[in-house]
Amino acid sequence: MRRDGLILQKLDWITVLIYLALVTIGWFNIYAAVYDEQFPKSIFDLSINSGQQLLRIGVAIVMILLIMVADYRLFESLAWPLFFIFLILLAVTPFIGKEVNGQTLTIGFGSLRIQPSEFAKFTTALVLAKVMELPSFDLSKRKHQLQAIGVILLPIILIMLQPDTGTAMVYFAFFIMFYREGMPANLYLFTFALIALSLLALGIENNLFLAGGVIAFTLLLYFLGKKTWQRGLVLSLFCIGAIAYAYSLDYAVEKLPQHQQNRIMVLFNPDLDPLGVGWNVTQSKIAIGSGGLWGKGYLQGTQTKFDFVPEQHTDFIFCTLGEEFGWVGSTLIIALFCTLLLRLIFLAERQKTASPASMATVWFLFSSSTSP
Secondary structure (H helix, E strand, O other): OOHHHHHHHHOOHHHHHHHHHHHHHHHHHHHHHHOOOOOOOOOOOOOOHHHHHHHHHHHHHHHHHHHHHOOHHHHHHHHHHHHHHHHHHHHHHHHHOEEEOOEEEEEEEOOEEEOHHHHHHHHHHHHHHHHHOOOOOOOOOHHHHHHHHHHHHHHHHHHHOOOOHHHHHHHHHHHHHHHHOOOOHHHHHHHHHHHHHHHHHHHOOOHHHHHHHHHHHHHHHHOOOHHHHHHHHHHHHHHHHHHHHHHHHHHHHHOOOHHHHHHHHHHHOOOOOOOOOOHHHHHHHHHHHHOOOOOOOOOOOOOOOOOOOOOOOOOOHHHHHHHHHHHHHHHHHHHHHHHHHHHHHHHHHHOOOOOHHHHHHHHHHHHHHOOO
């Protein structure tokens, strides 16, 4: 039997159809976000974002097909070279790249530009798979945990220098796979506790009241008995450390760029300065809420068409969907994404090999399908 016929037989068509559906919906949604009733253009017009997105979709599909038909040993041999090539590109991007809205993400010549951080996802997956397929590799051991985390941190640090916090956060999805491969659960519990503490610290304006409450609680436990006092002492030390961490975090936040400080402020108080730093969140909520149950209809959105919501075709693309297709359409899209993720997990569990090709293909499919 021919190789291409065998590939088609083994292809999971449910996953392919869901992927194509999401890509197609996203493409039409981008067109809706940039559509102008007074000067309408074709969805295929390369001068607008929908036409440019169609080119990206075509390139992504070609790359996926090449990955599918290529021998997986090719990816094994190219894993480390490709990884270091894109690390170098990430390192030079802040110096030779094009700056847009305070970020330097792309490099290239003329109209041909690439974003190295997107391709670095693929190469990072390749290298991780190559490292983790070694017979002696065990994520329950500290040395191997540091090796796996180190592979991820290298691109994350370089991406943060651009700075591109959103793309850097995507790399933390690898920790889901780490847990499946044996990384201890207590590390995740500690991380979640630290995140919760950080959110609490940023949300409490005056931690002095918290400190006073802890001290009073400790004194109360002291008079209730020795064992209780010992427990109270441990609790006090923990809370004092938490308060010190909270103040350190507040100090660190003050050193962040102003736009990142504004995002943190809006996270805890979306109604803060609705005509200023809270404008984006406020207008996006209005746009989604105005869609109601069934939406206003395709190309009939008003909040999005009159530029109330900024960055409509990228960061706030979901607003267009919510306004034009309402709660029903939004729920359907979320359900499709959840189904795609579950299908990818199902396919990953069925793999009989830990080859880089298997892991990288699944990662590339998911990351490309979720790109705007």
